[in-house]
Amino acid sequence: MKRNLLLKILLEQGCVFVRHDQYMQPKTGKADQVPRHSDIREPTAWKIIKNLSPGAARGA
Numbered sequence: 122m123k124r125n126l127l128l129k130i131l132l133e134q135g136c137v138f139v140r141h142d143q144y145m146q147p148k149t150g151k152a153d154q155v156p157r158h159s160d161i162r163e164p165t166a167w168k169i170i171k172n173l174s175p176g177a178a179r180g181a
C-alpha cells in the first residue's frame with residue numbers, strides 16, 4: 122500500500138499527526154508509528170489501520 126493512501130485512510134478515520142511519523146486516534150488515545158517508506162507492506166498497513174480505528178477501544 123502506498124504511504125499516501127494509508128495516511129489518507131488514517132486522516133479520514135479522525136487520526137491526527139502527533140510528531141515525526143506518529144499518528145494518534147483522539148477517540149481512543151492510541152498512537153502508532155507510520156513507516157517513512159513510500160510502499161508499506163499490506164499486513165503492516167492493515168495492522169496500523171486496525172490499531173488506530175475508532176472502534177479499537179471497544180475491542181471491535
